[in-house]
Amino acid sequence: MKIRTVKVQRLYLQVADQLRQLIRQGTPPPGERLPSERDLAEEFGVGRPTIREAMIALEIAGLVQIRSGSGVYVLKRPGKALPVANDPGxxxxxxxxxxxxxxxxxxxxxxxxxxxxxxxxxxxxxxxxxxxxxxxxxxxxxxxxxxxxxxxxxxxxxxxxxxxxxxxxxxxxxxxxxxxxxxxxxxxxxxxxxxxxxxxxxxxxxxxxxxxxxxxxxxxxxxxxxxxx
Missing domain, CATH: 1.20.120.530 (GntR ligand-binding domain-like)
Structure with a gap:
């Protein structure tokens, strides 16, 4: 029987990983703005700090661009993996x-x-x-x-x-x-x-x-x- 190691992932990385998968699938498409922090917090059932940390993780991965006062936009380039250190946000x-x-x-x-x-x-x-x-x-x-x-x-x-x-x-x-x-x-x-x-x-x-x-x-x-x- 092959058993995979159970990994405990921080909440913001769980949110970021779901968003990463959606972005890879083209939802939303490149160039489009992600929903607001408040809307994402409500949809994921988490606080706004967790959403903000998830956005930072996605930006580090090269999947989104955070534009102050405007929003978070999906980038056209492929990007890399999410941060793996699993550090506190x-x-x-x-x-x-x-x-x-x-x-x-x-x-x-x-x-x-x-x-x-x-x-x-x-x-x-x-x-x-x-x-x-x-x-x-x-x-x-x-x-x-x-x-x-x-x-x-x-x-x-x-x-x-x-x-x-x-x-x-x-x-x-x-x-x-x-x-x-x-x-x-x-x-x-x-x-x-x-x-x-x-x-x-x-x-x-x-x-x-x-x-x-x-x-x-x-x-x-x-x-x-x-x-x-």
Whole structure:
């Protein structure tokens, strides 16, 4: 008896694979626009973040072109296979970051030292400078979040936060997504980071948790608002 290995595929890749098969069959034909994110989300029974991640996977495969403010269009060239790494999608990573970093921030408010607070102030200034550059790396933004994670005093939490940032920076679908949004003008939100720092300076755990949670939820909302509908 021949048995094939059972593979568990992430939800966005399941959606992308179905759409890939339809595109291969000519539905919709090359040059045509795919249905809106909202319509696809309703048809597949998933959230819009999953549809957005599926569109990114299809773009990486060369099957579609995402045109900001216009929609997603089927390309005429054959394209390649879908990404095989099966990495978490960028919105999955953001949701995980919101859970872990909000609690890390609350703990940090009670445990952070003066040197770490000074480092965060310097990084906030660096972030403002980076936002003015035409080409940016978001290095100060990453360091800002990782300093807070370290300041929480829990190596398991801080290690998880660093791992999530590593996923963000190294997985094919995430790097492609963040490169695209940077090119479209997305930048770290300075006021959000300043509110986080203020809460940490005041040692208010609840305020720090809320500031971090609101910041990352705003990032998710803003990215979804840039809809290809």
């Amino acid at each position: 960028p919105f999955e990573i953001l949701e995980a970051r919101m859970l872990f970093e909000a609690e890390a921030c609350a703990l940090a408010a009670e445990r952070i030292g003066s040197e770490q607070l000074a480092s965060l102030s310097e990084l906030l200034a660096e972030m403002e400078q980076e936002n003015q550059l035409e080409t940016m790396t978001e290095a100060a933004d990453e360091k800002f979040h990782c300093v807070i994670a370290e300041a929480c005093g829990n190596s398991a939490i801080s290690g998880t936060v660093r791992w999530l940032w590593q996923l963000r920076n190294e997985s094919e679908i995430s790097t492609h997504f963040h490169q695209r949004v940077r090119q479209e003008g997305s930048r770290p939100i300075i006021d959000d980071h300043r509110r986080i720092l203020n809460a940490l300076q005041e040692g208010k755990a609840s305020a720090a948790r809320n500031a971090m949670r609101k910041h990352l939820q705003r990032v998710i909302d803003d990215l979804l608002a840039e809809s290809q509908d």
